[in-house]
Every structure is written in C-alpha cells, then in structure tokens.
Amino acid sequence: xxxxxxxxxxxxxxxxxxxxxxxxxxxxxxxxxxxxxxxxxxxxxxxxxxxxxxxxxxxxxxxxxxxxxxxxxxxxxxxxxxxxxxxxxxxxxxxxxxxxxxxxxxxxxxxxxxxxxxxxxxxxxxxxxxxxxxxxxxxxxxxxxxxxxxxxxxxxxxxxxxxxxxxxxxxxxxxxxxxxxxxxxxxxxxxxxxxxxxxxxxxxxxxxxxxxxxxxxxxxxxxxxxxxxxxxxxxxxxxxxxxxxxxxxxxxxxxxxxxxxxxxxxxxxxxxxxxxxxxxxxxxxxxxxxxxxxxxxxxxxxxxxxxxxxxxxxxxxxxxxxxxxxxxxxxxxxxxxxxxxxxxxxxxxxxxxxxxxxxxxxxxxxxxxxxxxxxxxxxxxxxxxxxxxxxxxxxxxxxxxxxxxxxxxxxxxxxxxxxxxxxxxxxxxxxxxxxxxxxxxxxxxxxxxxxxxxxxxxxxxxxxxxxxxxxxxxxxxxxxxxxxxxxxxxxxxxxxx
Numbered sequence: 001x002x003x004x005x006x007x008x009x010x011x012x013x014x015x016x017x018x019x020x021x022x023x024x025x026x027x028x029x030x031x032x033x034x035x036x037x038x039x040x041x042x043x044x045x046x047x048x049x050x051x052x053x054x055x056x057x058x059x060x061x062x063x064x065x066x067x068x069x070x071x072x073x074x075x076x077x078x079x080x081x082x083x084x085x086x087x088x089x090x091x092x093x094x095x096x097x098x099x100x101x102x103x104x105x106x107x108x109x110x111x112x113x114x115x116x117x118x119x120x121x122x123x124x125x126x127x128x129x130x131x132x133x134x135x136x137x138x139x140x141x142x143x144x145x146x147x148x149x150x151x152x153x154x155x156x157x158x159x160x161x162x163x164x165x166x167x168x169x170x171x172x173x174x175x176x177x178x179x180x181x182x183x184x185x186x187x188x189x190x191x192x193x194x195x196x197x198x199x200x201x202x203x204x205x206x207x208x209x210x211x212x213x214x215x216x217x218x219x220x221x222x223x224x225x226x227x228x229x230x231x232x233x234x235x236x237x238x239x240x241x242x243x244x245x246x247x248x249x250x251x252x253x254x255x256x257x258x259x260x261x262x263x264x265x266x267x268x269x270x271x272x273x274x275x276x277x278x279x280x281x282x283x284x285x286x287x288x289x290x291x292x293x294x295x296x297x298x299x300x301x302x303x304x305x306x307x308x309x310x311x312x313x314x315x316x317x318x319x320x321x322x323x324x325x326x327x328x329x330x331x332x333x334x335x336x337x338x339x340x341x342x343x344x345x346x347x348x349x350x351x352x353x354x355x356x357x358x359x360x361x362x363x364x365x366x367x368x369x370x371x372x373x374x375x376x377x378x379x380x381x382x383x384x385x386x387x388x389x390x391x392x393x394x395x396x397x398x399x400x401x402x403x404x405x406x407x408x409x410x411x412x413x414x415x416x417x418x419x420x421x422x423x424x425x426x427x428x429x430x431x432x433x434x435x436x437x438x439x440x441x442x443x444x445x446x447x448x449x450x451x452x453x454x455x456x457x458x459x460x461x462x463x464x465x466x467x468x469x470x471x472x473x474x475x476x477x478x479x480x481x482x483x484x485x486x487x488x489x490x491x492x493x494x495x496x497x
Contacts, residue, residue, distance in 0.1 A: 002044065003052040003169055003174050004052065004089045005055065005168075005169065006054075006082075006085040006088075006089035006091075006092050006093070007019055007055065007057060008057050008060060008109065009095035009096060010061065010096075010105040011058070011059025011061065012097070013125055014126060015059075016056055017153055018123065018150070021152050021155075022045055022162065022165065023054060027056075028041050028056050037056055037057065039058070039081055039211050040055055040056070040082075041056040041224060041225070042055055042225055047169075050169050050170060055085045055089065057078075057082040058078035058079075059082075060082045061079060061105065062105070062109065086116050087116070090174060091121070091169065091172060092113055092118050092119070093122075093165070093168075094109070094110060094120055094122045096124055098124040098127040098132075098140075098149065099126045099136070101139045102139040106140075110122075119172065121147075121164065122143070123149075124136065124137045124147055124148070125152055126153070127149035127151055127156060127157070130156075133149045137149050182232055182234050183232060184234055185230075185233035185235035185236070186270055187235075188235065188269065188271070189238040189240060189261075189270075190202065190240055190272050191262075191272065191274070191288060192243065192285075192288070193244065193284055194241075196304055197338050198242075200338035201274065201336065201344065202237045204341055204344045205237070206226065210226050211226065223239070223241070223257075224238070235348070240257075241257035241258065241261055243261055243284065265295075265297055269351070269355050270299065270355060271297050271299040273285075273292065273299050275301065276304060276305055277303050277304065278308055278309075280320075289328060296400055298400065298434055300354070301321075301325060301333045301334070302334050302336050302343075303321055303334070304337070305337060306337040318335050330426065330431075330434075330436075332354075353433065358399060358401065360434075364393075364394050364395075366429075368392050370393075370424075370425060371392070371405070374420075374421060374424045374425070375390060377424070381414070383412040383414065386409070387412070388407050388410075389407055389408045390406070391408075393405045400434060400437060402436075403425060403437070403438050404440075405438065405439070405441070406442075407441070408442065410440035422438050
C-alpha cells in the first residue's frame with residue numbers, strides 16, 4: 001500500500017482546490033459554497049520518484065451549532081468521514097484560510113489533529129503573493145505547526161509546497177510499495193436518479209458505512225471512488241450524484257456533478273443503473289437507459305428498495321419492470337434491498353459475467369459461417385430496387401463485441417435488418433448480456449461521376465434529370481462521354497499501329 005496523506009481543515013478553506021493542484025488534474029469539484037465535499041475522495045499523487053495517496057475530506061465542524069448551509073446531521077457525517085481519513089492516514093496536511101485569519105474552528109480542528117499523533121504540516125491557503133505572506137500568516141504561528149503560505153487558486157508558492165510535501169512523505173520512512181498479488185477487479189459506476197439508493201448499495205456490498213447516506217436527495221455531489229477487496233480481487237465502485245432532468249437542474253454545481261456522472265459511466269467496465277421501486281421507471285430513467293444503450297455501455301438495471309413492496313407482490317413488480325424495459329431485452333434486471341441485503345450478492349458475479357462476454361473474440365471463419373446461416377434464414381429486403389449483398393464479416397478490436405459487415409452498399413441496410421443481424425448473432429455466439437455493436441461498410445467507394453443523382457452507373461440519363469440533377473448532372477454526363485471518346489481513340493490508335 002502507498003503512504004496516505006490526508007487534507008483536513010474547516011469548511012471552505014480550499015482543500016479540494018489544493019487536492020486538484022497537487023494531483024495536477026480536476027479530480028474533486030470545487031465551489032465557493034461550503035460543504036461541497038462530503039465523502040472522502042482519493043487520488044494517487046506522484047512527485048518525482050515519490051508516490052502516495054492523497055485524500056480530500058469535507059470540512060470539519062466540531063462546534064455544536066451547524067452552519068446555515070448544512071444540517072447538523074450532515075456535519076456529523078462529514079466529520080466522521082474526516083475522522084476516518086485521519087485515522088488511516090500516515091501524515092496530515094492541515095489547511096487554513098489566510099484571508100479570514102485564525103478562527104475558533106481552526107483552533108478546534110488543529111487540536112483534534114494534534115491528538116492523532118500523526119506528523120502534521122499546515123498550509124495557509126489564499127495567500128496571493130509574497131507581499132501578503134507575513135501579514136496573513138502571523139496569526140497562525142500561535143498553533144506551533146510548521147506552516148507554508150500558498151495560493152491554490154492562483155498558483156503562488158505551489159512549487160515549494162510540492163517540494164515540502166515530497167520531503168514530508170520521504171521523512172515518514174515507510175517501506176516501499178510491493179506487489180501484493182491481488183488481481184485488479186472491475187470498475188463499476190453507480191448511476192441513477194437522486195435518492196435511488198446508490199450509496200446504500202455500495203455500503204451494503206463492502207460491508208461498512210463508507211459513504212454518507214441520507215433520505216435527502218442530492219447527498220452525493222462528487223464522483224467518489226470506493227476501492228475494496230473481495231475474493232482476492234480489488235474492485236472499484238464509483239458513486240455518482242443523482243441525475244435529474246435537465247429542466248430541473250438549477251445551479252452550476254449540480255450541472256458539473258451530472259456531467260461527471262455520465263463521463264464516469266462511459267469509462268467504467270460495467271454501469272449499475274439504480275431505479276427506486278416505489279417510483280417505477282420514470283422518464284428520466286428511460287433517458288439514462290437510452291444514453292447507455294447509445295454509448296454501448298455494459299450495464300445492469302437494479303430495482304432497489306424491494307423491502308418497501310409486500311412479498312406477495314414482488315414477482316408482479318419485477319414482471320412490470322421487465323415489460324417497461326423490453327426495449328433492452330439483453331440487459332439483466334436485479335431486484336435488491338440495500339437495507340435488508342437482499343439481492344446484493346448477485347451484482348458482482350453478474351458484472352463479472354458481463355465483462356467476460358465483452359472480452360469474447362470470435363474467429364472470422366465462425367463469423368462468416370454464422371452470417372451465411374443468417375442470410376439463408378432471412379435475406380435483406382430490397383431497397384430502391386436493389387438488394388444489399390453481404391461479402392464477409394469480421395470482428396473489430398474494440399472493448400465490446402463489434403462486428404463489421406462488408407457489403408456492396410451499406411446505405412441499403414436498414415435499422416430493422418441491422419437489429420435482426422444483432423439478435424441472430426447474439427443467439428449463435430452466446431452473447432446474452434453484453435452490448436453488441438454492428439457496423440456496415442461498403443466494399444468500395446462510389447466514383448465521383450456515379451454520385452450524381454440524375455445519372456446511373458452507366459452514365460445514362462436518369463428519370464427527371466432536369467428536375468433533380470440540373471446543370472450539375474449535365475456536366476457529369478459530358479465528362480463521362482468525353483472520357484469514353486478518348487478511350488475509343490486510344491484503342492483505335494493501338495489497332496493502327
């Protein structure tokens with residue numbers, strides 16, 4: 001395991017901005033509003049030859065009164081997340097706000113950090129230049145911690161901060177990371193509407209309260225990576241913010257959260273779309289399904305909160321969901337209850353099986369024999385007095401099964417026949433749950449003179465030339481005739497010789 005360094009401090013001192021700066025990428029959402037970061041966010045940081053895990057935490061509030069932006073329950077949950085980060089960390093970076101100066105909350109947080117017995121470095125953030133350094137850091141010397149002024153937003157003194165943090169980690173004298181032999185597991189993204197139970201499902205699978213869970217919609221704002229080990233495999237769950245309808249998104253913060261949620265679903269191995277059984281399949285759920293199907297993302301539909309439905313109605317509810325989701329017949333549907341632990345154990349094996357299907361590779365011989373059988377069963381329909389003719393099929397090197405069909409003219413293959421080919425290949429090749437992508441390619445490009453709408457392949461005048469092609473069509477015809485005359489002359493000259 002890598003050394004762990006935790007960023008802690010009271011709310012809105014710039015911990016997330018520092019976190020992104022040290023990682024050199026936008027990993028955590030930053031905003032002027034306090035309480036944006038709630039759960040612990042991890043990122044691997046490398047400074048020259050030194051690697052360590054950096055942890056961003058929510059603002060610590062030890063007073064009994066809650067801030068206006070957060071309820072007391074949320075503050076307790078956020079403090080618990082920060083406390084766990086301090087316990088597992090090997091070293092702590094304590095962040096304060098140089099503009100506001102020393103506050104009672106800073107003193108209480110510093111006292112709590114000291115009691116941990118871990119090495120502590122203090123960064124005085126929001127110091128925009130050396131001319132302000134002495135005045136803005138003078139109040140903090142009373143806490144007796146090694147401090148350094150910095151401006152995460154404007155980049156002041158960041159190079160010195162990186163040097164000091166690197167030296168800070170080196171002085172821990174921890175043993176170098178060794179390969180623990182644990183196989184890398186899947187990366188799974190939770191996606192769904194707000195308050196569908198995504199965080200609760202992750203907590204139930206890993207067996208601990210890793211993520212903050214609340215009845216209040218929108219508890220999770222950032223995308224949180226949760227890594228855990230099971231059966232000698234290291235899995236990573238990505239908990240995302242709830243995705244609402246675009247018309248209901250009011251502030252910029254929620255817009256960023258939704259964009260990150262959708263991006264993470266495209267980058268994951270398998271996405272778990274969570275639906276609240278009490279709300280049914282809503283319009284937003286269908287939009288998310290359409291998005292995942294269009295992106296060819298492997299996904300599982302989880303119908304959560306099954307404990308809220310009477311047992312004798314469970315099967316009827318599941319059948320109703322299957323009827324609603326008949327547009328995606330290959331996607332598995334699992335009914336779960338995160339609170340009772342029902343159905344939770346099915347998710348990882350199902351995701352593993354789906355990922356295994358995505359990695360399937362079929363030989364070209366088998367594919368072409370399958371194509372021949374499919375064509376004998378049902379020929380493609382005639383389009384514009386011409387029937388598509390398939391020559392061969394091959395599999396492309398893509399993350400999901402992608403089959404490329406080569407034919408005389410790919411524009412003649414309509415969507416209905418494309419779905420037929422996909423369904424038949426699924427049955428023949430045993431692909432039950434993974435997405436399948438079918439691509440059609442023409443065996444050759446049309447000549448420029450063939451692309452005129454009023455001219456046929458032989459260069460003859462087509463019906464309605466004046467109306468459709470006009471002067472452009474006449475130019476194509478003249479060019480073709482002159483080319484024909486030139487070839488005839490060349491042939492006659494050869495004969496004379």
